[in-house]
Amino acid sequence: MHDDSTLVEQRIRRELNDRLMPLMYRAKLPLTVEAWDTPGEPVPYTEAMAALATEARPFIVGRRWSRPWGTTWFRFTGDVPAEWEGQSVEAVIDLGFHPDSAGFQAEGLVWAPGVDGRGLPVQGVHPRRTAVPLAATPGPVDLVVEAASNPAFPMVGTRAGHLGSLETAGDQALFSLREAALAWRNDDVFHLLLDAEVLFGLMMALPREARRRKRLLRHLERAFGALDYTDIARTAPVARRLLEPALAEGAAPSTHEVIAVGHAHIDTAWLWPLRETVRKCARTFASATVMMDDYPEYRFVCSQAAQYEWIEQRYPALFERIRERVARGQWQPVGGMWVEADMNLPSGESLVRQMVYGQRYFESRFGARCREVWIPDVFGYPASLPQIFVAGGCDRFVTQKLSWNKQNVFPHSTFWWHGIDGTRVLTHFPPVDTYNASIVGSEMVFSERNFKEHGWSDVSLMPFGFGNGGGGPTREMLERARRFADIDGSPRLRQGTTDEFFAQLEAEAAAGAPVPVWDGELYFETHRGTLTSQSRTKVGNRRCERLLREAELWWATVSHGAMPAEIAAELEQLWKDVLLQQFHDIIPGSSITWVHDDAEAAHERVAARLEELIAQALERITSGPSVANAAGRARHEVIAVDGAPAGDGPRQHLSDGRTAFAVEVPAFGTAPLHASACADAVAVTEHSFTNSSIAVSWDLEGTITSIIDVRAARELLPHGEHVRLEIAPDRPIEYDAWDLEAWTRGLGEEVGGVTDVQVVEAGPLLATLRVQRSFGGSTLVQEITLRAGSPRLDIAFEIDWREDEQLLTLMVPLDVRAREAACDIQFGHVMRPTHASTSWDAAKFEVCAHRFVDLSEPGFGVAVLNDGRYGHGVQDGGVRVSLLRSARFPSPVQDVGRHRVTLAILPHGPGLTDVLAEAEALNEPLRAVTGTAEKADVPAVTIDHPGVQVSSVKRADDGSGDLIVRLHEALGNHTTVTVRTPWRIAEADACNLLEEPQRSFEVSDGIVAMTLRPFELVTLRLR
């Protein structure tokens, strides 16, 4: 037989799109349009209705509406003719949509008055949901649509970053109302389109030589041959009948099963500000609830407690509808977290609170906690997550982001993921490789082909629905899902929740299936620039994390029993404000200017309030001028304060008028602000500083050419090398703020431009070398400081950054032979290769580390510490710290302006104990306070092992007054530790993250002793 298959395929595609599609409506009548432009930011429904009643102006279809980010409220009125009675009647609203990219441009929300007249969101309107189904009764129609003029941002090629801020977006309207009509839908054509799309899509996805593909072609050919476009009402049913046998041919009994779950990934902020996300949620959630009535099999999962809370507060009628759907089992809250947070950058304690506040919200509003973590779009997953998830009540985990890996294909679809402490979580990567599937033939066939567990598993998950900007499933997707339920050539499709999917998977695992294991981090092989982009957002988060920890610690110390309720409530709200900004496009730095302006303002506000709360608590703990230590270790260090301290220890007057002196402070405690004795001193020459631990020297340009560990008598820098600042052209191929390419660092040039080199503090307690540079449009002041008694060399940077598409790094070359670097992560550390031997190693050319990166030989090591950076390179013969980037999309002003950060170089003996101590000290600066208490209080808790770190000391959230201490083993050892408090401990329980006891510890003599596994995280409740 002659092969005409390609031609026939082309013919069917053309007929389907260009001839059949336009015949979906039998008749259309124009609607009358009135409009009211909201003058500023969005307003509530009632306010808009009042304005529509008095200020609405007639509006003509074809006219432009609203400036960028503006809102126009449209009222559409008309009459359903008598002859349409009982037919499928809908309004068709096209706000001027670009045909694709739902959620990335103009969007509308259809409102009904609701039972109380305060407004009920009915459904969203976007390019793939322009139809608003109406009652098929003749008579007047009155529709109100809140239309948002959200700009589109083409991701690659053109740049429209200026649209990402109200200040620079201009007032040129972006969209014209294209259509507003009453329409009578031809149901036969609607369903024929779906039948044909499903069969055509399936056919095109099958191998060219497959029998099924060849048969489908002939079925479609016959059906389209039977169509008479001039008499579609008569011929569409004929064509449908001709396709019936092709749709009825069922899948083989052993066919793989896809559990399809409706979803709408809504980025809490990204190419739109937080305030717009609130409305995106309303549009998307309304659409989801309304379709559940027409499609009882429809299941929808939705994450992010913060988004539910917005709806609860601002759209109460819609929230009630969601609760009904949850009760019915059609809507499943998932994820257990406050937002879908980035996982690399937040502290361990932040991730804990994401789960605590998320789970509490879901349980209090919907009666159940989530069992799965749902973060399909997050840029990498550190190895401490499994135990955080499990302790937060989630033993299941869904993501798919590693399908974006640029170098290596992840080998599993379903697996046990083992974390640093050995905890495991059942993990699934939906093999459709997206969280925004649309249920078409190519996805169905690919899902099965890409599933890597056919050897033992028969089920995979497919999240479908427009996402990122929201939108969610459409009725066309739900219709196609029905057709894919059981059809030859495709896996079977069943709509189900994530719960149903995991239950099936767990049954397979329980039956002894060989579930593969992945041990260690799920490193994401792209988007490495998000470890550095928008530095102020990251530093603001880090500052707030530190202040939250301090505020809870000092209020726990001052409260002998439960904390004042109003303080507890305020701290919870401040936590939530910080957690919100940890969303996976905010803290990574990948959002428009507006979003980062909001984030910086939020951090500023939260930090200012926390400083007040901390001061209030410390005033009641300390007596007279004092110093407070929020770190878990006693400290003896040199500090600098205004004024003159008491005490007989040595002091040094600094050039800025402050006084430096040594203080001693217990862990989690306070001490009088007395200058104490100091056995060490810094000796200063024109080109060197030396104390008992470190000798550093520099050349005429202020470049550090030697760092000697005095005790070990060992030079840290390789022969002939020096510590250097480098600047490199940073031009990603695809996603500017997101990506850092492997070759960027190789293009780096040393930053010169030295304008001044001066020793500004000359010891004996504190010595500082100041080096000033000017390069490009930027200036940089670098202060190298050595303190008496300190084993670390601090390098503080103050940078006024004015570069365009450049990467600034500090390279610390090290003469240490280590094949792996220890990198600080939440509740532990992971080892990363210092070489690029395999493709998996090579991909890790830029890695995330929190407070330190360490290169060690068995007896000696050097750590590079920081108080506010995350991106590091360990494959260039030392440690490289990414200081700043300057991508130009999506924010054209990314990182322009002033930045401060302190790095430190710390040589040390065997193990990481000293590294942990100094990393904590650098990140928890001692705080000078003046108190009015009778006597200074004792530390709220004492831990006797340097390898055990405490991330939180607080009063229990239940108001019982119990003390909560969250600690973890940080070195990777089995460790025995004792915990004591000034109040005799009566009972001690190990709790989950929600502070619910899981098991008891023995208490002897008011002291708790416990053995921790390597990297074990324990939430202790002490009574």
Ligand SMILES: [Zn+2]
């Ligand atoms: Zn996302």
